[in-house]
Amino acid sequence: MARVKSLHIKKGDVVRVLAGRDRGVEGKVISVDTTRSRVFVEGANRVKRHTKVVQASGRQGTTGGIVTQEASIPVSNVTLLVEVEGKKVPTRVGYERREVEKTRADGTTYTGYRNVRIATKTGEEI
Template identity: 55%
Template sequence: MTTSKKSFNIKKGDEVLVIAGKDKGAQGKVIGVLRDEDRVIVEGVNRVKKHTKVQDQGGRAGTTGGIITTEAPIHVSNVMLLEDGKPVRVGFRRDTVTKRRPDGSTYEAERSVRVSRKSGKEI
């Protein structure tokens, strides 16, 4: 079984728009990416209530129990990247860059960058 890293158009810190599901139309910041499950966690979207137990570890170290509201992951296909407040599709472009070695010499290398399909600008 090969374990290859999946390529995602969405990264942590991106501003996204939810395009499907119960929170359709909501905007938020990506606070986590779960590559293995094809899911992202978006701030303020898909909020669920979790019941937590009291964990007594002696003294003040224990956590209090109760109901905590937290964000649950949503599928990456249900979000779209925002650029200047408008949803855009994401493309990739290979740019040639000059890199410097520790000894001071330079060499040419390629770097993959995300670009907006609408404007062509780098994201």
């Protein structure tokens, strides 16, 4: 069984590609593969897949053809972007434990802690 790593990039983050043929492309992360440490970025590393015609019962058969879709990129080849004064700036990710109010099932509240991602460039929560 492969070890699942925790990555600093999450689904929905805006990133910039640092290496490869799509270097400089900015896009949103579609999905993250933690077992292989790879991410799928919208508009980057697009490849063509040839699909076969599938004959299914009824009208459910898929038509064949060439489909263009995103392939994965190593997570080390992307950097997170944050908005600073209307510009997208690359940043690293830090973590901080913040005190929060939590509520129990019976309605009582208590103070607890939770980890939040911090943009090291700005110090703000991502």
